[in-house]
Amino acid sequence: MIDLSNENIIHIKGKDIEYLQFRKLLDYKIKHCYTLSTNNFDAFGNKTILGNEDKLIENYKKICAELNINYKQIVRPKQTHTNIVECINAKNDDIDLFSTYINVDGLLTNKNNIALSLGFADCTPILLYDTENKVIGNIHSGWRGTLQKIATVAIEKMKKEYNSNPENIIACIGPCIKQCHFEVKQDVYELFYKEFSYMSDLQNIIKREKENYKIDTTLININLLKEAGLKEDNIIDSKICTVCNSNYMHSYRAKGEKAGRNTAIMCM
């Protein structure tokens, strides 16, 4: 079995569940994970949840037991590729799956014992932590969310709602479709060019390959986070492509509509 650990990531192999953690977030004792698809672990997509909620809760119980989180603390929004980020200030004593936060793609909280969970299959997870004001964030930045600059929206919201200083924020970029596999046609290329052609490293962000283009959404998100005031040293990249590793993680590019979801969870 492969080990996906690298200088930024630790690959944890539990009894019947495997997941990744960021070394940097462990330094601050932040409970978190990015689950893998090994042992058929699936956090389910929004389409496949229907009729499968029991199975989903069973899986949440499993991963929460590993992370020492009460599964009832889980909040999971219904993600629809928006740039909407919500603050969670209180929570009922029950797991909240897809019911309260609809059309939401980022969650923030400064409360202990609220577990922010989102689902991913190639889209970029960005886990945020303000080390001074103790605020966490879990952001779903797919290519549409990246175009809408959800990372920027999240940092602005942390400043406004929690008085965060961007210099104190750590951003961990989870596994996602990397430039090696994010090949797009003219239409999507034009959308990216329109938003990001001002960036000084454009030649690295968009590479032409015959009739198509390969886009580095990780680099775009790193640039957006730096523009928002984060220190370069505080931006941590997992350096893992979900498509290259689709034997171990759910990937939309690799599996299409049948793809399950990896879940990123974060909790103080």
Ligand SMILES: [Zn+2]
């Ligand atoms: Zn790849």
